[in-house]
Amino acid sequence: MSSTARSRVGAPVAVTGAGVVSPIGNDLAAFDEALFVGRSAVRAHALDLPGIELPPVPVARSEFDAAAVIAPSRVPLDRGTAMALATADEAARDARLAPGRFDAERLGVFWGSGMAGATTFELTCRTVYADRRRMRPTSVVTTMPNAPVAEIALRFGARGAALAYACACASSAVAIGEAMRAIRAGWIDIAIAGGSESLLTPGVLASWQAMRVLTPLAAGTDREASAQRACRPFSIDRAGFALGEAAAAFVLESAEHARARGATVRFDLAGYATNCDGVHITNPDAIGQARAMRAALADAGLSADAIGYLNAHGTATLSGDAAEAESIAAVFGANGVPVSSTKAIHGHLLGAGGAVELLAASRALAAARLPPTGDVDAADPAFALDLVTGPARTSTGLAAVMSNSFAFGGTNAVLIATRARG
Amino acid sequence: MNPSTFAAVSAVLVEQFRVDAAAVGPQVALDQLGLDSLALMEFVFAVEDRFDVRIPEDRLDPRQAGVTLEQLAQLLDEAIAGKASRDVVNG
Numbered sequence: 001m002s003s004t005a006r007s008r009v010g011a012p013v014a015v016t017g018a019g020v021v022s023p024i025g026n027d028l029a030a031f032d033e034a035l036f037v038g039r040s041a042v043r044a045h046a047l048d049l050p051g052i053e054l055p056p057v058p059v060a061r062s063e064f065d066a067a068a069v070i071a072p073s074r075v076p077l078d079r080g081t082a083m084a085l086a087t088a089d090e091a092a093r094d095a096r097l098a099p100g101r102f103d104a105e106r107l108g109v110f111w112g113s114g115m116a117g118a119t120t121f122e123l124t125c126r127t128v129y130a131d132r133r134r135m136r137p138t139s140v141v142t143t144m145p146n147a148p149v150a151e152i153a154l155r156f157g158a159r160g161a162a163l164a165y166a167c168a169c170a171s172s173a174v175a176i177g178e179a180m181r182a183i184r185a186g187w188i189d190i191a192i193a194g195g196s197e198s199l200l201t202p203g204v205l206a207s208w209q210a211m212r213v214l215t216p217l218a219a220g221t222d223r224e225a226s227a228q229r230a231c232r233p234f235s236i237d238r239a240g241f242a243l244g245e246a247a248a249a250f251v252l253e254s255a256e257h258a259r260a261r262g263a264t265v266r267f268d269l270a271g272y273a274t275n276c277d278g279v280h281i282t283n284p285d286a287i288g289q290a291r292a293m294r295a296a297l298a299d300a301g302l303s304a305d306a307i308g309y310l311n312a313h314g315t316a317t318l319s320g321d322a323a324e325a326e327s328i329a330a331v332f333g334a335n336g337v338p339v340s341s342t343k344a345i346h347g348h349l350l351g352a353g354g355a356v357e358l359l360a361a362s363r364a365l366a367a368a369r370l371p372p373t374g375d376v377d378a379a380d381p382a383f384a385l386d387l388v389t390g391p392a393r394t395s396t397g398l399a400a401v402m403s404n405s406f407a408f409g410g411t412n413a414v415l416i417a418t419r420a421r422g
Numbered sequence: 423m424n425p426s427t428f429a430a431v432s433a434v435l436v437e438q439f440r441v442d443a444a445a446v447g448p449q450v451a452l453d454q455l456g457l458d459s460l461a462l463m464e465f466v467f468a469v470e471d472r473f474d475v476r477i478p479e480d481r482l483d484p485r486q487a488g489v490t491l492e493q494l495a496q497l498l499d500e501a502i503a504g505k506a507s508r509d510v511v512n513g
Contacts, residue, residue, distance in 0.1 A: 073460070138460060138461075
């Protein structure tokens, strides 16, 4: 039943399905609607830490009922893992990937998460240290970093691979890229790939706040308004980001596999590159970023001027945006490509960011419209950046888009999507 | 077996572990519920927590074949009774 392991080096990989749970919507219609008007889902969130007074933080929560997701194992799921399963189910439905209709030995699952199981882990710590109650038998399997990929693999009976990637904010971009490589290399024919992250727990939020990367909120009646505008990527008054929770999954296939089963191709994954800055644990490095973008272009066989939209990493930190503006200008030239950062509306989704932002870039491709950067009205004049602001910008003939993910630890990952051929 | 204990056990199975109510009865064995060993241990934790009691490990291994829900409910009743007498002593 197994098809021959034929190398498909350099070939585009077909994306035939997508699923999303995000602060801006849990289906493509809702997602698109918020994306193209730049409507922020960021809200003020109080930190419930017994005995510790901390100011509230900006947070982008997803409307999602984790209890409604039934695990293949029927054990309780971490909230992030429940999101992962829900999006994998939706992507498979979208791709019409029915059980028994594919060779399970040729199906792999590739999943990214920075801190999979974080919510359960923190609750577990509270159980022991604050509530003085016992650990549960399922504590290990709900908090292990490969829990999402394991549950998805169980759901679909995947026999080809089940690999978890933890490289902070690049996790899901790397997972998708590595799935693409595995298909190109002929190791598998089909993959479920993406990422999830849900760690909006008091301890985790307070840890990010302690790093001073979360935008401080205004006091009193201005608090909610300041929360909605907390993340202002590439603007002169940027002051940090909001954390969000989300998951996004894609079904990836070799072009011939998609064709053979008559699947509709949503878009092609044409290029991927990952590298490492090798410079600093948190500081971004424009040189490493530019190398990653150029390598992804080379992988796709495209020149820089073929890219019609770039969904930037754009976290709205002072140094992060400056480095990325510099690296983008180095690759594309001054004002050389339309750029936006949708983190303005869905927050920093950490390990899920690469997957959700690839989805945003692919929706731009499908609609030939470029999503704005929330309600940011101008780029910092220090940057030579063509920032998409105001209403969505029409981009007739848009054929290729890029998505950047740059992580703590120095991992850079860049994905390029193109219009499905024929 | 106290019927209210069994009713609580059934409710945990149906509500938390998505076991079909029609498949739950006193003579049904734990290993016939369609739950794996890990889920069974989680289930026993859940019913113990509902009554705030502990069944001693040497009295029950939920992975052991053939242990029925009635036996589980009886062990819970014993634990509940033991707790009640302790509460009286500790007054």
